[in-house]
Structure formats: structure tokens, C-alpha cells
Amino acid sequence: MCVLLVGITGCGTSATEDTGLGTVDPRTGCLTFESTFDAIQTLVFDQQGCSADACHGAAMSGNLDLRVGSSYAGLTTENEMFVLAPTYLLP
Numbered sequence: 194m195c196v197l198l199v200g201i202t203g204c205g206t207s208a209t210e211d212t213g214l215g216t217v218d219p220r221t222g223c224l225t226f227e228s229t230f231d232a233i234q235t236l237v238f239d240q241q242g243c244s245a246d247a248c249h250g251a252a253m254s255g256n257l258d259l260r261v262g263s264s265y266a267g268l269t270t271e272n273e274m275f276v277l278a279p280t281y282l283l284p
Contacts, residue, residue, distance in 0.1 A: 214240075230265055238264055 214235055215224035226232040238244045238259045246252060249259035258267050 234259075234261060234264055 215226045215232070217223070218225050224232075226235065234244075238249070239261070242248060244250050244259040244261070244264070248254055249257050249264075258264065
């Protein structure tokens with residue numbers, strides 16, 4: 194089970210632009226993302242293994258897909274099944 198108690202910060206990271214984690218702002222040395230949800234996807238779901246195939250990837254544990262391109266819809270009211278399943282986040 195993935196828990197969203199991880200601090201979402203990219204400052205002071207040793208990541209570079211070619212790591213796939215995000216873009217490093219050269220002025221601050223902090224990772225930047227297109228949106229807050231992109232940061233959550235990268236730093237929590239992907240980096241912590243929540244979107245791994247055996248968890249909320251291909252296995253879709255708890256009928257929840259946390260892979261890129263599926264996680265937002267699965268966690269919000271964009272989920273077609275939200276009437277039958279709990280909605281975890283409201284946009």
C-alpha cells in the first residue's frame with residue numbers, strides 16, 4: 194500500500210536533467226515539474242515503487258492504476274468507476 198506521507202521536494206538533489214526526474218532549475222538547483230501532480234507522480238508513485246507492475250502498475254492492486262497516464266484519472270472524479278469505487282482526490 195502506498196502512503197502519501199512522503200515530503201515532496203526536489204531541492205538540493207543531485208539529479209541532473211538526464212535522470213528523467215524533472216528539470217533542474219539552474220538558479221536554485223531544485224527539480225521543477227509541469228504540475229504538482231507531475232511531481233507526485235515522479236517523486237511518490239514512481240520513485241517509491243507504487244506504480245511498479247506488482248503493485249499499482251499492471252497488477253492494479255485495489256483496482257487502482259498509478260502508472261503515468263492513468264493515475265490522475267484513477268484518483269479523481271475522472272475515474273469512470275468513481276461511483277462504484279472511492280474517490281481519493283478531488284481536483
